[in-house]
Amino acid sequence: MDTPRVRDAKDVEQVVRAAIASEQPLEIIGHGSRRLVGQPMATNAVLELSALNAVTAYEPNELIITVQAGAPLADVLSLIDSKNQQFAFEPMDTSALLGVSGAGTIGGMIGAGLAGPRRIRAGGARDHLLGAHAVSGFGDSFKTGGRVVKNVTGYDLCKLLAGSWGTLAVMTEVTLKVMPKPESERTLVLRGLDDVTANRAMTAALGSPYDVSGAAHLPNSAFRSAAGALAGLGAPGQATTLLRLEGIEASAADRASSLGKTLAPFGAVEVLHDAVSAAIWSSIRDVLPFAAQGALGAWPVWRIVCPPASGGALGQQLARDTGGDVIYDWGGGLIWAALPPKPDAQAALLRARVDAAGGHAMLVRASELVRRNVDVFHPQSGGVAALSERVRLSFDPKNILNRGRLLRAVAT
């Protein structure tokens, strides 16, 4: 069977209009690298955007890039890297975690909205999406935002598109903010801390004036094998707490020294430099300790977002109560939890604990059967859930786009 090649926004409009007319829900994909995420969908046709892959405009001095949604993320990253720039929110590459190949497309990056360690300092995908052209479930191409960083003209629909998992509109072209890459970086390493103490160390670091751009903790683990660059940190049996500083060389060195003094009560501090440091943070960004090919590859993986200062206690309790394994990012505000397989991925237990801590949890990796039986995305309270549904219907009243991906109830 031929793969339909939509060439431009007009083609996308036509496909969506045809889908509306024939009541044919569409699965929206770029490279399909995140198809395994979400509730199993009630779609029976695929709209593939990988042919919309042009870089429309890259203006390094304006700190913006405009690209079509199907452009490969890896290509765009290497393009902006050639001008020493980056997406400051450190988009996560989900391929190792999900056990698929390829980092996917720009559209997928925005739709998933999964930011890496620097989120605590630079914000998430939603903070870097300046403008978009998209086709709604009305079959109409619309634009929102613009091509400048400072803009309050009209509602900021970009915020909704980021992290909407393709359920509101089919993005065709986006304008993203790019930022200069730091000239150098340092990672301070503390060893042997329990989760709660590590959380306190990260809180102290993030509450310091030293502009910490990464704060992660890898507890000791009986399950995990050392993964990626993290292998260089020593045995996974030993807990490591990692704090990143970035900037010009003189500044990074100066702050590393100052932060080291702040952290002295938590133990001896080692300092890693530049390339070694960078490799560690990309391993954390991509959650390599829970990679599909690793020792915990068969375990379902949860992504928990919570108030950062309560992360250590929450994660420690979860690991104990579920017999699972956790790692922390965002100073404790992001917990990745791999849990021993159960039919419900231990959703009820985990969500009760997470709710009590004021957080929310998403089941990022699980078998289709488990995802069918569990709310993949965190259930919301009645009023917020109803409002979210009205918001979704304001974009896609016929439920054409990625039908049922976010809500189990709709997947009928």
Next chain:
Amino acid sequence: MAILMPASDQAVLDRRDAIVAALRTIVPGEGVIDSAAEMIPYESDGLMAYRQPPMVVVLPDSTEQVSKVLKYCFEQGIKVVPRGSGTSLSGGALPLADGVLLGLGKFKRIREIDFDNRVVVTEPGVTNLAISQAVAHAGFYYAPDPSSQIACSIGGNVAENSGGVHCLKYGMTTNNVLGCEIVLMSGEILRIGGKSAENAGYDLMGIITGSEGLLGVITEITVRILQKPETARALMVGFAEVEAAGECVARIIGAGIIPGGMEMMDKPAIHAAEAFVHAGYPLDVEALLIIELDGPGVEVDELIGRVETIAKGCGSTTLQISTSEAERNLFWAGRKAAFPAVGRISPDYLCMDGTIPRGALPRALARIRDLSAKYDLRVANVFHAGDGNLHPLILYDANQPGEMERAEAFGADILRCCVELGGVLTGEHGVGIEKRDLMPEMFSEIDLNQQQRLKCAFDAQGLLNPGKVFPTLHRCAELGRVHVHGGRLAFPELPRF
């Protein structure tokens, strides 16, 4: 008034006494104001050319009261205009003759300071500056700093997605708020987000921020706070040509330097500011840049040197580097007083707020110069150069017949020019009523319909702050209709399974 507001509902006006009485049962005592004299302070916001007394002013002091007032108005079909401190420069809080003006001024309490999670939970009537002051003892501050920060409320900041001189590096309001309690027009109270970095589901906080009081009434906000940078120093650099100053801005950014603030003033603005505050600005330059670098001392010192080299390479004619906090503040004094300084040299002025790509600055200033000649009105330009946000101040005299209309037409042409150059109608002041009728310059009907559909998801009857932002109002039922185009499958080869 050149801007048409929605027609008043005579049936509502006829019931005014009963409505006031009903509101008094919800908000007792002085919380309901209905005398013409006492309502005068609420007739206008920061866009003072437009005035309209509301039907009645209500000043609730609890979320429950807000909810009951909105529920009552919802059931009775009465329009509501929310208001914070009333500093909007785009008329976002302009009352309606048949509407309730809902003031949040009594929500003045900071509810929680949580240093471990680096957030402050506050009521919406607290001023922007008061948040920074409340956490200053621990070295923290709230980053967005609109120039009205002494007076403007954090609730208004969220409604308008306010910016400030430091948002190039630290972001606007939307990048610094985490959650809120919001009351919908129906009276329903919702909690969105909280102390976590992200909320679950769709980013409702992101859409509420900058919605200009059209989606709901915010009764509590959770904001991020940051540690104050260890030090800050500024350069004040003069150029004989605007183009050279623009080039300098581009090269600084191109060199990977993101200053804490980077402001530009043109000659008329420099002269007005210098006459007012005597900051020592050079008077023989065409453009002045104030570039502030903040962070650890060692970093700031190094970057000051790099910026100095870039500025000289761009042909700067004067260059001073602050050596003390007093001197840095002096550099800023003129810029921060630019608006009142212009107020001294002209009976009235209009403050515009477009954004353009940084590189288009010389072209934009040339166009503004031409328009100034065409409309025969003086203009002074101050400019958040780092992020392309332009604030032309159009000088006029409202007592001269026709001059205000001419100034408004001049302003509209400037904003059209911003859009033509690849920019937008408003960078931080909001659309309100001021730029409402210019929205079609930037958005098609389809674009605007999608935004209004979203409005319908929050306020299906269009009772909350109608007449703002959108040039044409549509019924939600009409917007929600899906048009089936032909019913033919355009891509019959679409794979199916």
